[in-house]
Amino acid sequence: MTTFNKISQAIVDSDPGQAISLVETAMGNDTPAVDILNKGLLAGMEIVGEKMESEEMFIPEVLMSANAMSQCVDVLKPHLSEEDTGQTKKVVIGTVQGDLHDIGKNLVSMLMESAGMEIYDLGVDVPPDAFVEKISEIKPEIVGISALLTTTMPAMQQTVEAISEAGLREQVKIMVGGAPVTQGFCDEIGADVFAPDANAAAKMAKAL
Amino acid sequence: MQLKGLQGGLYRPLSPEQIETIHDAALTILEQTGMGYENGLEATVEMLEDHGAEVDHKSRRIKFPRHIIEQAIVKAPSQVILCGRQPEHDLDLREDKVHLGTGGAAIKIIDLETKELRATTLEDLYEVSRVVDQLANIHFLVRPCIPTDLKKEDYDINMFYACLKATQKHVMSGVNDEEGLRRVIDLAAMIAGGKDKLAERPFISFITSIAISPLKLCTQSTLIMQEANRNRIPVAISSAPMAGSTSPVTMAGTLAQLHAEELAGIAICQLTTPGAPVLYGGIPGLVNLASMGYAGGPVEFGMMNAAAHQLADHINIPNYNSAGLADSKEPDAQAAWEKSLTLILAAMAGSNYIHHSAGMLESMLTIAHEQFVMDDEIIGNCCRVLKGIEVDAEHLALEVIESVGPGGNYMSSPHTMAHMRREYFQGNGVTNRKSRDRWEKDGGLDAREKAREIAKKLIANRETAYIDPDTDRAIRDKYTIHLKEEK
Numbered sequence: 189m190t191t192f193n194k195i196s197q198a199i200v201d202s203d204p205g206q207a208i209s210l211v212e213t214a215m216g217n218d219t220p221a222v223d224i225l226n227k228g229l230l231a232g233m234e235i236v237g238e239k240m241e242s243e244e245m246f247i248p249e250v251l252m253s254a255n256a257m258s259q260c261v262d263v264l265k266p267h268l269s270e271e272d273t274g275q276t277k278k279v280v281i282g283t284v285q286g287d288l289h290d291i292g293k294n295l296v297s298m299l300m301e302s303a304g305m306e307i308y309d310l311g312v313d314v315p316p317d318a319f320v321e322k323i324s325e326i327k328p329e330i331v332g333i334s335a336l337l338t339t340t341m342p343a344m345q346q347t348v349e350a351i352s353e354a355g356l357r358e359q360v361k362i363m364v365g366g367a368p369v370t371q372g373f374c375d376e377i378g379a380d381v382f383a384p385d386a387n388a389a390a391k392m393a394k395a396l
Numbered sequence: 397m398q399l400k401g402l403q404g405g406l407y408r409p410l411s412p413e414q415i416e417t418i419h420d421a422a423l424t425i426l427e428q429t430g431m432g433y434e435n436g437l438e439a440t441v442e443m444l445e446d447h448g449a450e451v452d453h454k455s456r457r458i459k460f461p462r463h464i465i466e467q468a469i470v471k472a473p474s475q476v477i478l479c480g481r482q483p484e485h486d487l488d489l490r491e492d493k494v495h496l497g498t499g500g501a502a503i504k505i506i507d508l509e510t511k512e513l514r515a516t517t518l519e520d521l522y523e524v525s526r527v528v529d530q531l532a533n534i535h536f537l538v539r540p541c542i543p544t545d546l547k548k549e550d551y552d553i554n555m556f557y558a559c560l561k562a563t564q565k566h567v568m569s570g571v572n573d574e575e576g577l578r579r580v581i582d583l584a585a586m587i588a589g590g591k592d593k594l595a596e597r598p599f600i601s602f603i604t605s606i607a608i609s610p611l612k613l614c615t616q617s618t619l620i621m622q623e624a625n626r627n628r629i630p631v632a633i634s635s636a637p638m639a640g641s642t643s644p645v646t647m648a649g650t651l652a653q654l655h656a657e658e659l660a661g662i663a664i665c666q667l668t669t670p671g672a673p674v675l676y677g678g679i680p681g682l683v684n685l686a687s688m689g690y691a692g693g694p695v696e697f698g699m700m701n702a703a704a705h706q707l708a709d710h711i712n713i714p715n716y717n718s719a720g721l722a723d724s725k726e727p728d729a730q731a732a733w734e735k736s737l738t739l740i741l742a743a744m745a746g747s748n749y750i751h752h753s754a755g756m757l758e759s760m761l762t763i764a765h766e767q768f769v770m771d772d773e774i775i776g777n778c779c780r781v782l783k784g785i786e787v788d789a790e791h792l793a794l795e796v797i798e799s800v801g802p803g804g805n806y807m808s809s810p811h812t813m814a815h816m817r818r819e820y821f822q823g824n825g826v827t828n829r830k831s832r833d834r835w836e837k838d839g840g841l842d843a844r845e846k847a848r849e850i851a852k853k854l855i856a857n858r859e860t861a862y863i864d865p866d867t868d869r870a871i872r873d874k875y876t877i878h879l880k881e882e883k
């Protein structure tokens with residue numbers, strides 16, 4: 189097994205200790221940091237993504253793998269240029285006003301974070317104004333809105349409208365999700381992307 | 397065969413020592429970790445503080461010394477009677493007496509004609525409630541779906557109206573806010589013929605999901621719950637953690653946290669109105685670990701809900717829990733085993749009020765008419781188990797055995813005539829035991845198709861107006877009722 193394969197395997201095994209020690213050894217051997225990142229860590233996360241899709245890996249294992257990955261990135265960071273890592277996307281995310289469900293939204297946040305995005309989580313019961321304020325402040329590329337209740341779906345529409353009224357609509361891509369939300373509803377309220385689950389959400393956010 | 401209110405207590409997943417251990421752990425959780433709260437609950441928090449709870453207003457944490465909980469919970473009644481519109485539909489909740497009915501707030505339905513999935517409407521709510529009214533083994537109606545075609549403001553009153561018009565069984569539901577609660581109580585009082593009459597025979601009750609697991613009070617639900625307490629209308633104090641995401645992944649850990657949430661909720665009720673009728677509403681659930689989606693179909697769901705009844709019984713309070721909420725998307729074989737297993741375990745435990753037990757699919761998101769029919773059959777079978785095997789002179793039938801003698805048969809014996817319909821469960825017609833030949837001649841319908849046929853027949857039956865025309869007019873004058881008047 190090559191060093192890169194071993195690092196990938198440590199990520200897939202959700203083993204941060206092993207991953208870090210392999211990364212440190214590789215750096216000691218003058219392996220370029222950018223290769224460790226791409227051929228080792230990211231290649232490992234690629235496999236994790238597949239295993240998550242096929243339900244071979246459980247979410248806590250996926251989160252542990254992501255955690256191992258991010259610890260390794262911290263080790264590599266001083267040796268990476270902005271070009272190597274690409275620009276980090278910023279995401280403002282929250283559950284709409286009147287809605288207290290957050291498990292799905294949290295999972296979306298965690299997977300986006302592990303895909304290298306910077307997350308600003310506004311929590312639950314977030315009024316449209318609070319979304320607008322945070323967007324003005326952070327200037328994110330992506331806004332994620334979650335709603336789990338048919339009674340709070342209108343608040344999702346109001347949030348999209350508030351973003352438009354504040355003149356911020358063109359600057360962001362709006363992603364929506366939650367059990368009652370559909371592609372049709374996404375289109376109807378003028379949001380950009382609907383994702384049915386967290387894995388898809390992270391993938392789509394990355395592709396935006 | 398009367399199959400309502402039979403005695404369970406036949407399956408006890410927890411030993412007496414294990415119950416003690418979990419109860420003690422829950423008291424420790426409330427003492428050490430406590431419950432969180434948010435804005436809007438100041439009056440409630442102050443009340444708890446007055447009774448000796450330790451409140452950290454900065455971190456918004458309430459810690460409950462043991463004696464507060466212990467003193468409060470003994471005030472809760474050990475028997476709650478949830479009435480139907482007629483006494484024959486009353487539910488006597490106590491000890492190990494078992495009742496099963498619908499539950500949930502599904503948002504999708506598999507259309508009875510087209511089999512296509514679509515959003516649920518007020519008309520669906522009325523129609524499936526009429527089906528439930530006519531299915532003998534479903535003992536009560538918890539509003540099974542949401543009228544997604546209405547504005548949120550119109551939900552509460554219209555949901556209760558549709559249910560109360562469709563059935564004379566007990567009706568339970570959650571409401572959006574305190575205003576909704578007051579309006580619904582008013583509606584029910586109009587039907588009962590006055591608020592006193594309603595208090596005498598409460599044929600409605602409320603679900604309040606006070607716990608946002610882990611260990612946080614939901615402001616809105618807590619306020620609704622206390623308002624119901626003050627009106628002496630029974631409430632089910634719901635807490636529904638999911639092992640692995642909102643409670644520990646282990647069953648014991650989930651039960652301990654759930655029990656703590658319930659104890660806190662019951663204490664709040666009893667401090668608000670001593671003696672207020674409440675149901676211990678712990679619904680231990682789990683997740684599909686590969687997606688973190690809700691999982692209600694695993695056999696462990698049945699085991700844990702059985703254990704929840706034991707924990708409620710330990711503190712002498714009737715319980716509300718769940719079983720039968722399949723994760724399968726369609727009324728198929730998976731749905732049948734998920735439902736049968738969880739229902740039989742919860743029923744054999746002696747759970748007093750098992751909701752979600754009919755009609756549900758897709759982890760509470762979807763209902764189907766035919767599923768109500770099939771689940772009525774499963775529930776009936778479960779209750780038959782509770783009835784047990786009677787062994788007395790009449791049932792031993794020694795005289796009959798003697799008179800038939802070796803080589804005879806029992807087909808035409810009067811003893812057979814006398815007992816055959818009572819000894820064995822008689823279903824609603826969905827179970828097929830005909831010969832293949834006959835079955836093929838009858839159209840060769842599988843269970844789902846047969847159930848669809850039965851559901852259609854029930855819907856075609858004449859509507860019984862459970863709200864008399866004068867009251868109906870008065871209600872329509874006062875509130876915006878969206879259900880169409882008599883067709």
Ligand code: B12
Pocket residue numbers: 286287288289290291292293295296331332333334335336337338339363364365366367368382383384385386387389500501502503542570571603604605607608609636642687688689690758759760761
């Ligand atoms: C857990 C739960 C709760 C918990 C929430 C705990 C928490 N911390 O979140 C509690 C107990 C607090 C709760 C409360 C209530 N609930 Co609730 N709840 C659920 C339940 C069982 C599971 C939700 C869940 O966590 N799923 C797991 C996660 C991982 O999945 P998910 O949320 O769908 O998220 C995934 C996708 O949707 C997507 N996604 C989600 N958000 C986003 C955002 C973006 C940007 C993107 C791209 C994708 C995305 O990705 C996620 C991960 O894969 C659902 C039923 C169900 N099967 O969905 C009911 C359900 C949503 N609840 C319901 C109800 C009615 C309520 C209450 C009103 C209770 C009541 N009166 O009985 C209250 C409302 C409180 C409030 N104001 O919000 C109904 C909704 C009916 C309706 N009108 O729409 C449901 C459908 C259950 C039912 N049939 O009865 N609930």
